[in-house]
């Protein structure tokens with residue numbers, strides 16, 4: 247294990263699951279760090295041959311390394327997990343035997359409970375940290391991503407100062423949370439509102455901020471907050487206004503909307519599905535969230551995705 251005061255940098259950073267968001271982190275971090283993106287074959291080949299072009303809030307081509315799997319983990323490595331939430335267990339199972347005592351794993355995905363899944367697979371000896379991001383990204387095609395800047399928040403731990411410094415140095419605005427559970431829940435509510443509505447309606451995030459959808463948005467939030475409070479979470483009083491304001495800033499297609507449009511499985515089970523699950527545990531009605539889960543599963547079914555996969 248290395249102490250923060252002894253060393254304030256990582257020898258190596260892997261982006262495990264280099265989709266839209268992960269690729270943006272990898273690109274920006276490659277400005278000053280040895281970064282390898284781990285992603286699908288086509289993306290990896292394009293990044294290695296032509297580079298990774300990020301447009302939107304920046305306009306630049308980067309040249310991180312790219313591989314389809316991690317073969318070796320050097321000392322002082324940070325692994326940023328940005329796979330889809332449902333792929334977490336399989337992704338980390340594949341690297342378990344390569345982990346070192348000083349490897350840190352930062353779980354930077356949407357959804358609730360992901361870090362528990364990762365901890366369960368990797369065991370108590372591996373340092374697993376939770377983080378969240380308000381950045382947004384669209385995967386145009388292999389090697390090309392569009393990006394909306396935002397903020398990264400990481401859980402307090404022995405690695406957090408190093409992570410925050412490493413990220414901030416590369417233009418990724420990052421802070422350390424004083425209550426990561428609260429922050430994860432607040433991001434969860436944002437996703438529970440934006441992701442299924444945009445995916446069902448096939449519109450950009452800011453397009454759901456209409457008066458006609460206000461009762462639905464606010465009912466989703468009300469149910470989430472009731473369940474969250476039963477889990478011991480505190481929320482700001484003006485959460486509805488905050489989410490409306492935040493969503494209206496995003497002109498991107500949400501990750502769930504992109505998944506549905508591409509015929510891919512979504513993260514619904516880790517978002518509104520978790521609200522329904524926890525609602526049952528606490529005896530709280532979550533009818534609107536349940537309807538959204540069913541509608542998204544219908545769309546996944548239309549895309550030929552079996553829930554057993």
Ligand code: KPL
Pocket residue numbers: 356380381382383436437440441451496498499500501502
């Ligand atoms: O996390 C997101 C997502 O698309 O999954 C938001 C914050 C809604 C940005 O699109």
